Structure formats: C-alpha cells, structure tokens
Amino acid sequence: MTREQRLARVFVELADTLVAQFDVIDFLHTLTERCVELLAVDAAGLMLTDQRGQLRVIASSAESARLVEIFELQHSEGPCMDCFHSGQQVVNVGEDEIRARWPGFAAEAADLGFRSAHALPMRLRDEVIGAVNLFTRASRRLDDDDIAVGQAMADVATIGLLQERVGRQKDVLAEQLQMALNSRVLIEQAKGVLAERSRITPAEAFVVMRSYARRQKRTLTSVAAAVVDHTLQAAELGAR
C-alpha cells in the first residue's frame, strides 16, 4: 500500500469512529497508534491543557507506565510545553538540542532511547488546546510530508475532541476538555480495579476493556464506569 492509500484508510477509520458510539479517549488512543504507523515513529502521545496552566496526558500509543511517564513529565518542560506555549510546531529536535533545551526531560528521554522529538499543536481558532508528541529512537528526520501528515492528525484530534460542538462557544470547549480529562482518570481507576481482580497489569487491563468495548459496541468510558461500580465483572470482560 502506498502512503496515500494508508493515509486515506486511516482517515476513513477515524471518521467512522466519529459517528457511532463515540468515545473521546478511545478515539484519541487510536489516533496515537495510527501516528506511530503512518509516520514510522516509535511513540506518540497526546497532551491536553487542564486549563489550570498544565498539560495532561490524554492518550498514548502504548499504555506502559514508562512511556506514559515521559509524557507526564512534560508538565513543566519539554517539546510539548514549548509547542503549547508558542503554538508553533517543534520538529526534528535531536539529542544534543534536547539536552540543551530541556535538561530535566533529556535524561528520561535518553533512558527510553529516544533520540529525536517532535510536537505538533492542537489549535482551535486562536487558541492552543494541546499537542501531539512524537518520538523516534533512530536519529531520523521527519520530512515536510511527514510533518504535514502529523499536523493533519493533530487537527483531526481537535475536531474529534470538540465533535459536533466545534462551532460553539468557548465555554463549550471548556466543558469538553474537562470532561475528557476526567474520563481519562476514570479509565485509569478502572484499569486498577480490573488489574487487581484479574491479576494482570494495568496496561493489560486497558486492552481487555478496549476489546470488550469494541465487541459489545459500547464506549470505553461506559465500560470503565461499569468496572469501577462493579456492575461488570472480570469474567464477563473475558479477562482471566
């Protein structure tokens, strides 16, 4: 398949998700996975403003604690913070520049073997609401086409977050953002509940809940809520 064909396929998939049984966290998680595939990067994460002055992780291409942490650590410095504050793309930042610009963050990035970092802004009119963060282990540069695809993915993430409410007001943006951030917390709590009940890792619990939600055509958030209030048992989910 050519890149154009793969790209078309991904946009059809994302558009499909936007229609029925939409779940913002599931959508953004899928989007980070597709970023990794389309751009041949090693990790992708999506950060949103918490509207209190910090960025929070809303989705990442893998749920491993080590990877999530590299995104979480950027609440004070890192490519995402710079991108969020400037509203500009931060691309092809190599090892030396990572060390020079964000010394605290650099050690963590090096630990994971990341040698190149990128962040693309999620913009809504004159406002920046978050950023898509990409890392590669090889010191490979993203070319202009890669960056255009990455930015398109960031724009689709913004549309997905706002959904049909995109034309509406600033207060609706705030409502959606806060709701999405709280859904993420709920999903983390549900991962813990299921991990303990089934003796699996939280990352495995995420996969179990997501697969179940897909099979049952339910939203990931509603499945997480049912796990947390014990109306959905581990056995029904198909976990051990």
Added chain:
Amino acid sequence: MARRIPRTAQILADLRSPAPDAVVSDLPGSLVTMCAASVPVTGAGIIVMSDAGPGAMLASTDGAAQIMEELQFTLGEGPCVDASTSGRPVLQPDLARTAAQRWPGFTAGALAAGVRAIFAFPLQVGGIRVGVLDLYRDVTGVLNDLELAEALAFADAATSILLQLQSETDGVTGDPGLVAMIEDRAEVHQATGMVSVQAGLALAPSLVLLRAHSYAAERPILDVAREVIGRTLRFDPEDDHHE
C-alpha cells in the same frame, strides 16, 4: 522553569492559615467566601452528592444560592443537577439567552432571583463524585481563561476537602493531611482502583487511604502507588493497612 506552588495547594493553605486548629467541616464555608472574592462572581455554593443525585447544600455565600438549590431540588432540573449527573462542567454565561429551553422552570426562578450567569463544576476524580461547586453572578458574561483557571483550582480544593470529610464518615483512619488530592499521574489512579478491590472500599476512601499512607510514611504518593502496582504493598481490609 521555577516550580510554582500549585494554586490548589495555595488555596488549601490559605483556608487553614487564619485558624490552624479549625475542623475540616468549617472549611467549605470559608472556601465559598474566598472563591466568591477571587473569581468575579456574586456568590458560590457547594452541594454534596447523595446516592440519589445532588443532595444538600453544604455551604453557600448568601440567599440566592439557597434559592437556586431549592429550585433545583424541587424541580429536579438545573445546571447543578446536570453537572452532577453528566460529570461535565455546565457553563451558562447568559441564562436568559441559553438556558430557558434546557431548564424552563429553573431558569425562570433563577432570573427572578436576579441571577444572570451560572457556572457549575462537578467535584470529581474519575469515578469519584462528591458534589458540585456552583458559582453565579448578577451580570452575564463568560469566565476568561484566568478566571476559569481560578474557578477550577477552587473546585479542586473543594474536592479535596469533601473527600476528607467523607472519609471521616467512612471511618478511614489516618490523617491524609489537607493536601490537594487531585493527581495528574496515571499510576496514582490505577493504584486507587487496586486498593479499592484489596480493601473492599469505594474509590473515594481508597484514594484517601493512599494519601494517608503517603503522609504518614513521608513519601510521595507516586512512590506508594508504584509499590501497590508492583504488588509489594497491599491494603487489606480492617488491619493497619500495611502488609
């Protein structure tokens, strides 16, 4: 970048400083007063959740808050009801223009009481829902970015206070210290879920338990959470919550 004291922690410290020995149950009253002074609103109220939905008003600044609570309680509709059931903030900068269709009875009553804009923030941490912070004012208009950030910080502070109050009722032992309970680290929320299964508790007291353990052990809550996830620390029911 210099590390600022998070605004929520600052609010909690300011609430405690005039009377360090004040009991936690006095704090909601101080919080709504401080909130109404810090955010450009006329008044504020905190409503606690009951199992059936929005329950009693815990604290409020003046008469209009009482009127709005009675309206929502009697009619079963309004921004606070929606915020608590949906888990979404409900921001209504111009009640007369946007709210009449959504809540006809409530809107008529609120306008009659002189209220023109309402901002209702659910007090929640994921699946934990403890109440709603209601802000209202006698003029229309949206909260700007700084005002919204301030309102959210007060909502976070109110959530921490309510969690602590609730844990006393639940009989969770140990003083978690009046600190911000809102964590932005995924592992803390995962550990909360695991502890709730181990200890047979709801999520809210489980989060307070983690907090109390971190406070007593003088260790960051993230370290404690990682031990729970790594299964080297368990919180079993009705013991001293250690291995």
